[in-house]
Amino acid sequence: MPLAVEEVMRLLCSLSEAKQMKAAVKQSGRGALVAGTVAFVGGLVGGPPGIAVGGAVGGLLGAWMTSGQFKPVPQILMELPPAEQEKLFRQVNAILSDLDWTDAVQVTMLVMGSEALQQRLLTMLVGYVTKELHAEVQYGD
Template sequence: MPVVVEDVLKLLCSISGSRRMKAAVKHAGRGALVTGAVAFIGGLTGGPPGLAVGGAVGGLLGAWMTSGQFKPVPQIVMELPPAEQQKLFNEATAIIRNLEWTDAVQLTALVMGSEALQQQLLAMLTNYLTKELRAEIQYED
């Protein structure tokens, strides 16, 4: 991987890490399927009370299955396949094309000194994660 791509990826990791961004691929469909299946089985085995119990148990099970799958955005960025990293690089360089830097440290310092650039890069990264990876974004307090 060329040094420039690594520099830009490190920048995106620094910005998203400073904002404590996490992302998770949505599994809402899987949770809904589990909820429906358990409610259906409960209804078959216990009639209307079984349906109510099955719906409640299925809802809890579905919620449990889809929770806790958030990962730090810097980790997600670094684990992307090279083709996806290149896409991110291309989108980020469209924003920072007028900056001159020699390494990731200098690039990060330049961008961290500009709230406008940080916001543009965060918006681009959030858009990428939600559109390309269908991820849900979360910010830690």
């Protein structure tokens, strides 16, 4: 019996919640925009030395603005657009294709009872969050 996308998302949410996974989406574009803007304004006000000072101040400000914005991975997963959820769904089905199960409750119990399956799914999930969402993953508090 095939799993539904919603069931796979709940399974991944359960796994990531159990490992207390959080992710910070890197917003480097916004940080670069701030750094460039402050450098430009510094150049207008202070000439070449103003560019140097503005670049340094803007870089620090941009880095500060984009750091530490962690969200729980389950929240991120549930906010994904349907096309991205479908992409994850296909990857999970490929991992679980060899299992013998009858419903979502049973497959969840099989996964939660197997450290090897959990590790495979978590590795896939971390890879997805890192590559597709350009986010940094953190475990625990």
